[in-house]
Amino acid sequence: MRLNVVLRYVGIILLVIALFMLLSAGVSYANNIDSGFYPLLLSSLLTALLGAFPLIFVDRVEQFSSKEGYCIVVSSWILACFVGMFPYLIWGGEFTPINAWFESVSGYTTTGASILVDIEALPRGILFWRACSTWLGGVGVVMFALLILPSLGTNKAMLTNVELSPMAKHNYHYKATMIAQILLLIYVGLTLCSTLGLKLAGMNWFDALTHAMSTVATSGLGTKNTSIAYFDSVAVEFVLIVTMLLASLHFGVIYATITGQRNNIFRSEVTRCYFAIVAIVIVCVTLSLYFGETYKTLPEAFRHASFQVVSLISTTGFATADTNLWTPVAIVLLLAVSIICGCAGSTSGGIKVDRFLLAIKTLRLRFSLQQHPNAVMRVRIDGNVLEDKVVNTAIAFIVAYFFALFAGTVIGTVCGVDIETSFTAAIACMGNVGPGFGEVNSMGNYAGLPVVVKFSSTLLMLLGRLEIFGLVQLFFLKWWK
């Protein structure tokens, strides 16, 4: 492991982050130099200095190993979260060190959970920085660097392999450079279309842009204390539902649909399964809310149910209603979709529909093999036979995922948090969803949780975002040799 090489490339990523901080300072400047200007400028300068320093010593390398690639990606995420808390810390207000760390990790990992009681008290510069951090995190900080840095050359493939979810790679049939370009195209395109849609739906330009950035990243960090309920607009909700659905699909599949290729949205088995889950859960939640008398009319129940279901399954976490007051059936269904989440290759977190489908098919296969012990059967998705290694890794991921959820719940309850809050907060953080139930409900926040729980929640967010194994690997000393 060449530490100097890792430092050099992590430094480049820090420079990219510094650039976005400077952009946010620009927003602050345009907004009559609000109170966020000075913290953002200062943070940008310090981050740039920290990032540029290794470039003085370390020359560009032609090739680095997979270990170095892993180390660059994981270190970049952790350091991005670390420097991302600088503007919050310097600005002050509700941001204590742990709160700033929580907000930064929540932003980069696109969780969208917040410790802020009064979001509207933040200056526009800081609000824009929150949106930028989440937008950068949505596409992946390293992937973003790959998109804008031609100097990385052949190392792009290595970093792309590490940054992309293993499940996502199956749907990409392109070179690393092409994958990065597709990501950029879809990501920026969706952001622009969503901004325009939200503007037309009645938001102002600033709210439209920040909400679009947050939605495309499936983060859910808004600019209002009452999230989307503040706007109380069907048009805004419709635009957001469409954007959330698209952002939680495999970007490669969206690209294939646009370019008229065969592996498009309508043919992809995973996408069809995803839409089926969304439709079934919406219908069930709507009926539950209507017959449970949470809402008086069916259209009203459908409006809130569809928004909340799409918001949680896409791991965005925006809210139009206080889901704490919903029926137990609706709550259980919402928790279930918070675990399954969107498709691999999208910006959403969680187990992902691909793995869920694979687990269901593996279970079915196991039952079939019990009935026909001598049969030769394999798991297939989209007609392709999956290797045992892929299946085993997916199953191991699901097991590790639930183990992490259990650990998160135990830490919460040990620290005196009630079981409902602990469990749902663990689900919400691990799946990068944001809102849970209990104290951390859709209209609440994480401000009241103990410091240890806030910290463990940030670890869960990073674990979920880096798909567990990436982060865990970093802590094995043997791996460093």
Place this chain on the structure above:
Amino acid sequence: MTKRLFYSPDILYLCTIITHRTMKGIRKRVLVSFLSVVFLLFFAGLVSLFELRRVSSDTEEILRASERNLELAKEMLDAAALQNKAVVHNIVFEQQGYDTVLRASINRMAQTMEIVREEALDQTYLDSLSSAVTDVQRLTQKYIRIQANRMSAKTIRLHLPADSDSVHRVIPMNFDGARWYAETYSKAYDKLTGSIKDYMISTQSSLAPQTEQLKRNAYRSVTPVLISLMVMIAIVVMLYYFISAYLTRPLLTMNKALGDYLRFGLPFKVKAECRDEAAELKERIGEVIQSAKKAKAEQR
């Protein structure tokens, strides 16, 4: 390369190219590193100075507001006391010279009230204060009018018969100044002084959030300095690592390899991490060894 550089829109790429072109020499690298540390130190100092000045100005502002509040309260109390003194002198001793003092104190109170209205930090008690001032002013002005009427009545009475009804109708000749003072004026006066005290206390209390803000500002003033120092520590650690990796370690390795060659004739094999003077030194030592080997071979 020039063409690629010219067409590349990527500023970071440009920066990388520049650092590659210029950061070849050890001296330059060390110089830039130390300059970075110096800059950061200077920057931390500057931020600290700037933030401390801000905290200092905030503190000064709070103290000034508190002082001004006390000044205004004192001014109002003085004006009220003067007015009271003048009323007492006028009623008890019937000293007409105090009329001017009475009018002056009314003006003084009105002016001070105007300033208080403009500068008040807390508007809560302003209405009750304003109403108390108005009451006292109204009473005082009424008293001045009565006094003036009594004076003119005295003058008229000198020219009219004493039992003229018109005089009694216009001027209440049975006006009991002492009773009026005790029953009406002193109550209004007490209310006024009470309101002034309330105003003083409320303004002092309204400074409490500012003091709280000051505490937050003090935290804010320390945070950037702490972050700057943290970044500086990270940079110093990196500098130590890089100097060790690019300067100390190659020199020690070359020294050991050269010693092994000279003592035991082992081959001089040193791995160069970068293309700088250390790498050149390694190559030159290699050349010297090669030429020495060649010369030995020729001698044989």
